Amino acid sequence: MTQLLLVEAVNEALHVEMERDPAVLVMGEDVGRLGGVFRATVGLQDRFGADRCVDTPLAEAGILGTAVGLCMAGWRPVCEMQYDAFSYPALDQLINHVGRYRWRTRGKMSFPLVVRMPYGGGVRAPELHDDSPETYYVHTPGVKVAIPSTPADAKGLLAAAIRDPDPVVVFEPKLIYRTARGEVPEGEHVVPLGEARVAREGSDVTLVAYGAMVVVAERAADALEGEASCEVLDLRTLKPLDEAALLTSVAKTGRAVLVQEAPRVCGFAAEVAAVLAEKAIFDLRGPVLRVTGYDVPYPHWQLEDAYMPSVERVVDAVRRLLAA
């Protein structure tokens, strides 16, 4: 075990997986010489050469589109989208092809590509460097989605994504790239996709979160210490969703508060709420509440703290739910 920052754990996963499998190729804007604007890919080009850590033109649909062709030629490309919102041009390829091509070949061809991108707000950045676009990706059939909240999971989920035969999108919470530090297993480390993690046990209410919001949920649980016993469930993978873990936790607590940064309407919390309505309604002792971003463009950064789900908003939701 070593202590690593979350972004360092991402870097280590890439080193380990590229070492393990010569078909793994990293590509993206500024990932090579610079090592990525967040330094997630630093050292890869020196270690594996410019053919396997490729600085691409500034063209996100081109990155993802050529990655589809690279898969056909036998590569396992790991594409970096430099920022969340920069990935939108790539949705053309994601929706039209990445999620559909395997199906088109009746399962005869695999597209084992990974898209990884820093996502989310709270970093005092200009417009469109702060988005949480996970819903667009989760909504696309044929595509899996993972979001780590700890350094160990950042390494293990990325490794699982790289080894998976299906396309996987990994969102990395940039807000905690350099604040989340933790023990990370050395060498090969895989966290299977589709398994949630109970970040904290509790008995009164389940706080369901992923990515940077796990940290907010944990702080809210701290703030409610003595007042309410909060279980924090870190989903880790949005698709496939670990329904068993979700239902087990809510069966125990009877209450759920769902926390997400993305705008509310049709955000992932809405899906979780629907699963609870369909499969846990008789376990629930109150309404399912959501604490989310608002249905507005992500604000200028002097106002972003008002937009981001905060400890105060989560605490307020728990109190309202317990009083219901």
Place this chain on the structure above:
Amino acid sequence: MSQVLPAEGGLRRIIGDGATLPDGEVEGLSADDLLALYRNLVLLRTYDERSVVYHRQGRIGTYAIFWNHEAMQVGSVFALEERDWIFPSYRDSAIGLLRGMPVSTVLSWWRGHPAGWWNPHDYNVASICVPIGTQVPHAVGFAWGSRLKGEDRVAIVNFGDGATSEGSFHEGATFAGVMKAPVIFFCNNNQWAISTPLAKQTAAPTLADKAIGYGMPGLRVDGGDVLAVYEATREAVARARAGEGPTFIEAVTYRVAPHATADDPSSYIDEERVEEEKEHECVGRYERYLKRLGLLTEEHEEQVRKGALELMRAGMAEAEAEPPPDLALVFEHAYAAPPPGLADDLAELRRILGQ
């Protein structure tokens, strides 16, 4: 460094008109090659004409007609080796026939039956691409990735004039130039994107002129001349194999058929021009060329046409004999390891439908 120049001025042409325009020839093509090109042209022409009939008979769904595109498809593919990959658009739906794909597979695709999806590795032909131009970066990535692996394979991507307006085309061409990918951009410029004429598609003097912006040569050929298409593609393939990177080929033709069986062009197209262009349609032009050379007899022509028709009849019978697809196919193949919910969905659907 190869020099990138503005596109060739005129259209490259080999086939004459039997009167004022003299016939040329392509070096290295044998009489057998010339007849193989003919058989391929007739095969695709027959496929296309029969498909329009099958559509009218309600035996296939909406169909994208490629009448008069055959010379571009046949000529370009003839310049490839079997190991080279083809990335077709929907207007090239039957291009796999040139690689031995069964007729029934392509017909099944237009019948909306899952038997219409093939394994690209079986023919080195990628899946039919419906969204315009989005297969361009796939061809580029494949070519680039093959070169990285030290494999001697090139890719050709077929698309129309409208596709050159798409972002995917631009991004793919950008990558191809930078990565020196062994890929051929084959643009079938039939001058119409449904009802949008070329003049409203671009202000560039020619589509091949776009190539210079990506650092690749642009060639212009007569898209109705199968030999000119073959020769230009052969040059592009040679460049690609020599490590000199991509080439853009603009093959100019004219769309004399509706965009698809669902389209009525009478409101936007110049019918007189259509009739004029039909006079020069590509299969007839090549037939007359072969006859001038003394390589094609009426008898042989009849035999080739009959063979193609029989292949179509047998293919249609085979496609129609496909049993209805099982419900499970709705849920299969999107994932190697499907999320558990899909199995539940299938079980529920079977229960409701009493299966």
